[in-house]
Amino acid sequence: MRMTLLRLGALAGFAAMGAGNADAADVSWKFYTYFAANDKPTTLHRAFAQDVEKATGGRLKITVFSAAELPYKASDVLRIVGSKQVEMGDVAFGFVAGDVPELNALSMPFSCTSMDKFYDTLAPAIDKPINTLLEAKFRATSIMQWVMPPQQLWLTKPANGIDGLKNLKVRSWNREQAEMMRLVGGSGVTITPAEVIPALQRGVVDGAFTAAVPALDWKFNEVTKFAYMMNLTLAHQAVVVNQAALQALPEDLRKTLLAKTVEWAPKYRAEMIAADKDARKTLAEKGMTLRDATSEEVVRLREITKPIADEWAAKAGPVGQGMLAVAIKSCS
Numbered sequence: 001m002r003m004t005l006l007r008l009g010a011l012a013g014f015a016a017m018g019a020g021n022a023d024a025a026d027v028s029w030k031f032y033t034y035f036a037a038n039d040k041p042t043t044l045h046r047a048f049a050q051d052v053e054k055a056t057g058g059r060l061k062i063t064v065f066s067a068a069e070l071p072y073k074a075s076d077v078l079r080i081v082g083s084k085q086v087e088m089g090d091v092a093f094g095f096v097a098g099d100v101p102e103l104n105a106l107s108m109p110f111s112c113t114s115m116d117k118f119y120d121t122l123a124p125a126i127d128k129p130i131n132t133l134l135e136a137k138f139r140a141t142s143i144m145q146w147v148m149p150p151q152q153l154w155l156t157k158p159a160n161g162i163d164g165l166k167n168l169k170v171r172s173w174n175r176e177q178a179e180m181m182r183l184v185g186g187s188g189v190t191i192t193p194a195e196v197i198p199a200l201q202r203g204v205v206d207g208a209f210t211a212a213v214p215a216l217d218w219k220f221n222e223v224t225k226f227a228y229m230m231n232l233t234l235a236h237q238a239v240v241v242n243q244a245a246l247q248a249l250p251e252d253l254r255k256t257l258l259a260k261t262v263e264w265a266p267k268y269r270a271e272m273i274a275a276d277k278d279a280r281k282t283l284a285e286k287g288m289t290l291r292d293a294t295s296e297e298v299v300r301l302r303e304i305t306k307p308i309a310d311e312w313a314a315k316a317g318p319v320g321q322g323m324l325a326v327a328i329k330s331c332s
Helices: 002-016 038-055 074-084 115-138 175-183 192-202 212-215 243-248 251-284 295-331
Strands: 025-032 060-065 088-092 140-148 152-155 169-170 187-189 207-210 226-229 235-242 291-292
Touching: 025 226, 025 291, 038 060, 038 212, 038 251, 060 251, 074 088, 074 140, 074 187, 074 235, 115 140, 115 235, 115 295, 140 251, 152 175, 152 212, 169 192, 175 187, 175 212, 175 295, 207 295, 235 243, 251 291
Parallel strands: 025 060, 025 088, 169 187, 169 207, 226 291
Antiparallel strands: 088 235, 140 235, 152 207, 152 226
């Protein structure tokens, strides 16, 4: 992957300044992901970690901890990596918008909804501003970007297009989703991932935003019967590492780790695209109705939600504005 290859040379040069005499003894790292133990992203992270361990002859062992295994939330990831409570973490920029609002461009409705265009064009273009900010604020570095498939709306009752969303209460995991619901006449409700299924079962909410992959992992088919497939956004993720921990690695281990991110970025891409396709098919086979938004509805939704991006860009400063402009250009 082009952007990771560029980072490889820069990171290796930076880290070599303090690691020339590093001990060649085994190194153990903790890698935190807010996904559950059996979710697709967690299985990918574990496979990546196991491959790194194998490639280093067991000298670098990365243990992946899922949501229930460490006392952290999705919004904590940058802080715990920066403070070296864990050496690696899986960051969703939508969840850490309070810490790095400038990097939340992909949470703007319809800024980028193509996974292929994200990997081919957008990710290389935004790698530098992401790392400039992470390094300055958190002493952390992104070594691999990836995305969850498009966010869809999963509902307990059918919604016949945009007008059918009026008066519905929907679990929204970022401000932009909640604002979208407000603009169409509904409301967004903040609920932790662990509470989503019980809230749907009890009727506390009428639906929830998420991608098809976690919808299948969490068995949404048991509590929702309808999906409005609007491809609202991609969920922008990054595997980040603590800079001091990276610098302390023996040079050969550091090079192997970074080389593995080059190798694994295309695997994340292929695996998540395939998982999205399979999840949609399986959920339909389990009795769910998946209704794609029509082209006319997408145009209308873009018009309705445009003020969300406009308001965010006015506050995001040059970095945020630049990322949003690149996202729209790369993914159009």
